[in-house]
Amino acid sequence: MSETVKIGLIGAGLIGREHAKYCQSSSEVELVGIADPSTAAAELAQILDVAHYADYKEMLQRSDIQAVIAAVPNALHASVAVDALERGLPVLVEKPLADSLDAARQIVEATRQTGVPVLVGHQRRYAPDVAAARTFIASGGVGDVVSVGILSTWRKHDEYFEVSWRTQRGAGPVLINLIHDIDAIRFLVGEIEETISMGGKAVRGLDVPDTTGTVMRFANGAIGTALASDAAASPWCWDLTSGYGAYFPAPPDGDVYFISGTEAAISLPSLTVSRHQGDRHWQTPIEQTTLPRVEVNPYVAQLEHFAAVVRLETEPLITAEDALKTLEVALTIDEDANDSLTRKVFS
Incomplete structure (x- = not known):
């Protein structure tokens, strides 16, 4: 049986809540924390019985987290992803990879330098x-x-x-x-x-x-x-x-x-x-x-694929470098x- 991957969710907005829902229903991953300063995020964490953090960097310090999902506003993708990669944590980054080519290249370079994988959330x-x-x-x-x-x-x-x-x-x-x-x-x-x-x-x-x-x-x-x-x-x-x-x-x-x-x-x-x-x-x-x-739910398939990426069983279907080409267009x-x-x- 495959190891259950412990996930930290950064961002609990519209798409973040969807990720939380699929994490809760998956046998491949376990949601262990939500990082988002909003009151709504704290309430969601309480409902799901997981830890809540106002500062995502505090959540990254946990020794049990194995990967993170970055579902934050576009302008924050690069900083959040790079912080996680430098902690050795694989990241599922919601699309777009970043809000600019320079920011996107920071993620590409960080995954190259650290050797830690990035999967980009083009779930289609x-x-x-x-x-x-x-x-x-x-x-x-x-x-x-x-x-x-x-x-x-x-x-x-x-x-x-x-x-x-x-x-x-x-x-x-x-x-x-x-x-x-x-x-x-x-x-x-x-x-x-x-x-x-x-x-x-x-x-x-x-x-x-x-x-x-x-x-x-x-x-x-x-x-x-x-x-x-x-x-x-x-x-x-x-x-x-x-x-x-x-x-x-x-x-x-x-x-x-x-x-x-x-x-x-x-x-x-x-x-x-x-x-x-x-x-x-x-x-x-x-x-x-x-x-x-x-028939398959694309978000479920993406999450299961991410778990396999974290376990080093496969390469990301959409790497940061690949997603950079989509972003450029x-x-x-x-x-x-x-x-x-x-x-x-x-x-």
Whole structure:
């Protein structure tokens, strides 16, 4: 039987509470402490019957903790992760890896110097639809990938933005949400070499755009588009339509990733494969089939994988260096989306 890994959770906000829930229900890990200065975090620790710390550095001093989950605001990822790594503690860092490339490189360098692993929380790589689609595409199921489409639109409630860091540069729909889609598409299609983006603040009027549109060029020559908004009433976001999101209602029907190749196309999360019958051209009928999937909760799979990483049974599926590439694309999109607000509008 595998050793149960003792985990310390740093940050007890929206996603931190989800991590706490999955830790409590897992046989692979044991949650032994929560570090977060808020009263709500202290109350959560009491409910879960674990120790509470206002200062995470105090929790890191415990001799029994074997690893930590860093679920803090983006700007704190680097400092928290580096402190844990220097204590010899593997870290599951929530995405994005950091709020800047410099900060992200600090984590990359710390894991290199210490030899202590980092796993980055891009949990969609574990999702049944993404895993099945990756196998299908890698086996040549769509032929050469030609085009990619991403829809990532939803409407967040106003209370969500009462947390100040979510209204400032370093947050916004690109770095909080679209970054997941970017990582999933990198995992499915390959590296992104170039992006062109525009953004708008018309609805929320915050320091970050509430809506962005992006064109991407992939290393394999494919062209993609990505539309993201946190102000649009819409079912077209993976967290909702997949049914694998951490805190969403029952999913409606619909796909949000569309990958077309020279042989066929596949859309996710439904895993619908579209293929011409006979000659591959627009005037021949298209037959649609659905790929099978192995059902699993991505957050549970991520947590179990992290436990295996801590026990040195496997390498991280998403290393800090890998996540740095996703962050670089996301930051470029975010910067262009902000800068585009000053461009000339032609009448």
